[in-house]
Amino acid sequence: GAVVSQHPSRVICKSGTSVKIECRSLDFQATTMFWYRQFPKQSLMLMATSNEGSKATYEQGVEKDKFLINHASLTLSTLTVTSAHPEDSSFYICSASRDSGANVLTFGAGSRLTVL
């Protein structure tokens, strides 16, 4: 089955530093990956759509200069939280589709970011 690996699973950083989260499709190629953010007791909120070889598409209200997304290959997308602040502390989740069939999405296990 399709597997999406997300790394790191947990990260703690100091305010003002940058953090990179990787999302890899291990056994399939994904031209599109999605990045979500989830606060405690809330549902997933889409941040951006990552497109291989082109710029990401950001949802309204998401700062593209703060949340840098790079999708350099068909199996890797990265999310960099720049100049992190405590309010950026959240659970970040990526997902990818095999681009075939019934359009099933496979999700990573998530990355919990804590900014001190």
Next chain:
Amino acid sequence: DAKTTQPNSMESNEEEPVHLPCNHSTISGTDYIHWYRQLPSQGPEYVIHGLTSNVNNRMASLAIAEDRKSSTLILHRATLRDAAVYYCILRDVGNYGQNFVFGPGTRLSVLP
């Protein structure tokens, strides 16, 4: 995405069947019905999907109404490990760039 509505929460006893409903009255002919669940502190996990016919897999069954305006996810014997938030989502077949829009889902509690 066409909108889906689900109850906010449901409760079940362990080893009893659970029926989780989902309404999607504005579903289009090319929309697949997907169900995912999210266990605490994990990413969502695929459960099942279907288009028109009822579907069964090792995790659950999906019963789709004849007019496709509603569906029911059936867990045949709930276990404590099934306690999660269950999301019902519609996906347009072939539109692989389409994102998933998550509603609040149904929080299932399983009582021992």
